[in-house]
Amino acid sequence: MAETYKxxxxxxxxxxxxxxxxxxxYEVATSPSTTTIIKNMxxxxxxxxxxxxxxxxxxVAVGNxxxxxxxxxxxxxxxxxxxxxxxxxxxxxxxxxxAAEVTYTIYGLELT
Numbered sequence: 566m567a568e569t570y571k572x573x574x575x576x577x578x579x580x581x582x583x584x585x586x587x588x589x590x591y592e593v594a595t596s597p598s599t600t601t602i603i604k605n606m607x608x609x610x611x612x613x614x615x616x617x618x619x620x621x622x623x624x625v626a627v628g629n630x631x632x633x634x635x636x637x638x639x640x641x642x643x644x645x646x647x648x649x650x651x652x653x654x655x656x657x658x659x660x661x662x663x664a665a666e667v668t669y670t671i672y673g674l675e676l677t
Contacts, residue, residue: 566676573601573671574657578608578618580664585625588658591671595653603649603657603673610637612666621658622649629658637667649673 574591593601610616616639620632637643651657661667 569675573673575670577665578659578661578667578669581660581662583660585658588625588660589656590659590669591657593651593653593655597677598653600676601651601673603671605672606645607642607670608637609642609668610639610666611668612639612663614639616667617662618667619660623655625658
């Protein structure tokens with residue numbers, strides 16, 4: 566089994582009204598079968614006003630929230646350090662109150 570610690574994804578969060586596909590931050594590969602352990606996520610608000618962010622494990626639904634509405638001040642950042650286990654095909658979704666203002670970077674371990 567290969568273990569690779571790396572930057573898994575980077576981009577900007579879309580607005581709350583976006584579609585689930587637009588809110589996809591990271592999806593675990595199914596071929597080859599991969600398990601991912603997310604260890605660190607950083608969210609930087611580049612906007613002039615505060616932004617609220619939310620994260621979901623495996624789809625945008627109330628029952629899938631892993632980070633409830635969290636405020637990130639203008640010019641500020643939020644950081645998650647912990648462990649989130651994602652199995653093959655699992656998805657990490659996210660959204661912000663204002664589109665294209667919050668940049669995210671996700672780091673973790675891929676096991677193939």
